[in-house]
Amino acid sequence: MDNKLLKPLIISISLIQGIVLTLLYQSVEQNFWPATNPVWLTSLATLAISLPLLTFLCITQSNIKETVKYIVPFSMVLSFLGAYVGYQQEPKEYINNSTAMAVFCFTALIASFKALMYIQQYISNKKVSYSSLFKLSWRNFIIFGECWLFVGIFWGILNLGAGLFAVLEIEFFKELLKKDWFVIPVLNLAFGFAVIVFRNIIHTVDNISTILQTLIKFLLPALTIVSLGFLITLPFTGLGALWKTGSGSLLVMWLQALTLFFVNAVYQDESHQRPYNLILHRLVFIGVALLPIYSLISIYGLWLRIEQYGLTVDRCWAILVWVLLACFSFGYLAGILKKRDAWLETLSSVNIAMGIAVLAAMLLVNSPILNFQYISAQSQLSRLEEGKISYDDFDYAYFGRSLGRQGYLQLQTLKEHLKDVSPEKVAIIERMYVNHQVETDENSFSEFETLLTFWPRKEVFPEDLLNVIYEEETERRWSTYRGNTYYLVAQDLNDDGIPEYIVITENNYQTSADMWFKNNGKWESKYMTTHNPDENRYIKGYIQNSEIKTVKPKWNNLRVGNIEFKAQVN
Structure with a gap:
């Protein structure tokens, strides 16, 4: 295997990838193209990550043309889907669609690993079988995980060295690790080097895979017993207790998914060889045959929620996962009914077809088809x-x-x-939907004034008070006055003939108020507790209709010496 790897090519691609990712990162930090256009930024970042990564895990001296032939088109598909996901960030001054971006990263990763094992299988010129696809998927997963572990440890060592040099008052290395033009290419080179190392010890990777599969082999009977026990007790407890959890369908689908994963990890070959004795084999056999029951239970729960509350993003995902799990489960059941103990032949064909279905689903959820x-x-x-x-x-x-x-x-x-x-x-x-972009000094105060409603009229309020209020609302860079509505009320609250100035701040989450007054010639504010039993988030009508009055407290304060007690009663 060592002489088949293109080490110089992998290192070169790692370096180029690091440079490209650095430029993309700098465009985000300094806000120039393509960061100013989410469509281009997401598309280019997707291509810059997926194409080298898939190439690293696939290319050898003997399959360069085949690798390029299949990896490049697939990476382009991901890039186009990335452009669509980037489009879902528009208009970017009002939308932060981080959920769609997170989903894209996760689903693109799954799709990449699915596509990679089919590409590897195809260019090997060997017959497609589930056992070989399974072996390839585990290899890719373990190599990918080990590479990231290596990069993490490498980065930790660099930071440790920088810290030690900082103790010696040599700040050069500490400052160097803060530079993106150094960090990103170095970590990319470390990842490429790790790929070379772990692909050269592929037998060790297979041994790790065998260890994990052995553990799963012992866990499958236990999971099957739990599954069958649940089904046996369900007629006596009913579905009501399951639905009371609020996540009954999710729990059922998790149990179904784990069972399917464990079964596929243990029963990989189409041969009649049994990994268990007859009793455990029959137990697993029955557990697999009953998996469609879980599909019926979970879809009933989903239907109840959708009928009651409609579709949400989470429920759409639940339906998609349900469809995939149901196809696996009913496919296995059909094989058991048709082949009996020879159902493993059907398992292999079902898994190969469903692997492509999962790949297609992971791509379609990032497209207009399954938005x-x-x-x-x-x-x-x-x-x-x-x-x-x-x-x-x-x-x-x-x-x-x-x-x-x-x-x-x-x-x-x-x-x-x-x-x-x-x-x-x-x-x-x-x-x-407020524009959170940093405002300019020329228009920020005038924009702030548009959010103010005055009672009884603006002229009552000192101009310097408005400036103080504005400065307080904008002094914290992490907060913004956008998204708030301000009501400035002048009302005598202590019967001294002089109005107090109350600023009521209203947004979609809370309504609060502060009373402003001058102390030694300087404006100060005191927080006022708010009782809003109806959770009213729009009091502008009350202000405009002058529905404003003072209310005497029901309970007077009690003073004992210099200690004062106030009744907290609504």
């Missing part, structure tokens, strides 16, 4: 239009929090309809 954010938005809006949910109960925050661009677009359309129906909901939507 779960769009599907969820349409489902929730349909419930609103059909009267299954009112405007007051509609979860506007979910659209902004979990549905990214699709939620933004749908709420902008809904906002037009709500203008005359429910203006307070329009305010909630507008607060959800």
